[in-house]
Amino acid sequence: MDIKSAMLRFLKSPLGLIVMGLNILGAALAMLLFHFPIMVVLPVFIVIALADVIVLLQTETGARSVIAEQDRERAERDARILGGVAAARKRLSMLRFDTGPVKEAVDQLVFAAGLYLEATVKGSGRDPLIEDAIIGALEVVDEYLHQIDMIKSESLLTSGEGQDARIKDFSAHTAAIVKQSVEEVTRRLGQIESQ
Numbered sequence: 419m420d421i422k423s424a425m426l427r428f429l430k431s432p433l434g435l436i437v438m439g440l441n442i443l444g445a446a447l448a449m450l451l452f453h454f455p456i457m458v459v460l461p462v463f464i465v466i467a468l469a470d471v472i473v474l475l476q477t478e479t480g481a482r483s484v485i486a487e488q489d490r491e492r493a494e495r496d497a498r499i500l501g502g503v504a505a506a507r508k509r510l511s512m513l514r515f516d517t518g519p520v521k522e523a524v525d526q527l528v529f530a531a532g533l534y535l536e537a538t539v540k541g542s543g544r545d546p547l548i549e550d551a552i553i554g555a556l557e558v559v560d561e562y563l564h565q566i567d568m569i570k571s572e573s574l575l576t577s578g579e580g581q582d583a584r585i586k587d588f589s590a591h592t593a594a595i596v597k598q599s600v601e602e603v604t605r606r607l608g609q610i611e612s613q
Contacts, residue, residue: 424484425471427491431483437474441467496544500535503549506556507531513559519593520562527555527596530603537610548606555599562592 428434445463448454474480511528515521531552538544569584 419484419488421475424475427484427487428471428475428480431487433474433479433483434471434487437470438467441470499544499549500538503531503552504535506553507535510556510559513563518589520559520589520596523593523596523600524555524559526600527552527603530600530607533607534603537607542610545606545610548603551599551602551606555596558592558595558599562588 429438441463444466445459448459448462449456475484507528510524510531513524515524534545534548534552565588566585569581569588572581
C-alpha cells in the first residue's frame, strides 16, 4: 500500500476524523479567540494536520486504523457485490418459463445461487467465479427471452413456419449454457465446503 492511499484511509477512519476535527477546531479557536488572520491560520493548520497524520501513521494505533478502514472498504465492496448476486438470483427466480429444459436449468441455478449466498452468510469467502457464472447466466437468460419474443413476433408477420423448431433449438442451447453455469457453481461450492 502506498503512502497516499494509507493517508486517505487514515483520514476516512474514525481516528483520522477525530484528529482532523480537533485540528479544525484549533484553527477556528485561533481565529476567533486570538484574532489570527486566516492567511496565517490556514498554512499553519495544513502543516500541523499533515504532521499529525504522518506521525500517527507511524504508530501502531494509526496502522490499525488504516487496516480497519481497509477492511471496512472491502466488506462494503463485498456486500455490494453479493447484493448484486442476490438481485440476479431473485430476478431469475421471478422469471416464468414454460415447462422445459430452460425452466429446469434456471431452477437449478436459483437453488445453487441460494446455496452460495447462504455459504457466504455463514462465513465462507466470496468466489468471483461463482458470481460471474450466476450473473452471466442471467444475461444469457435475458437474451433468450428477448430472442424468443423476436421469433414469436416474426411468426406473426409470416406464416410461422419453423417457429417451434427454432424455439426448441434456441431453448436447448440456452439450457445447456445455464446448466454449465450450474455445474460451475456446484463444483466451486464443493471446493468451498471441502476447505
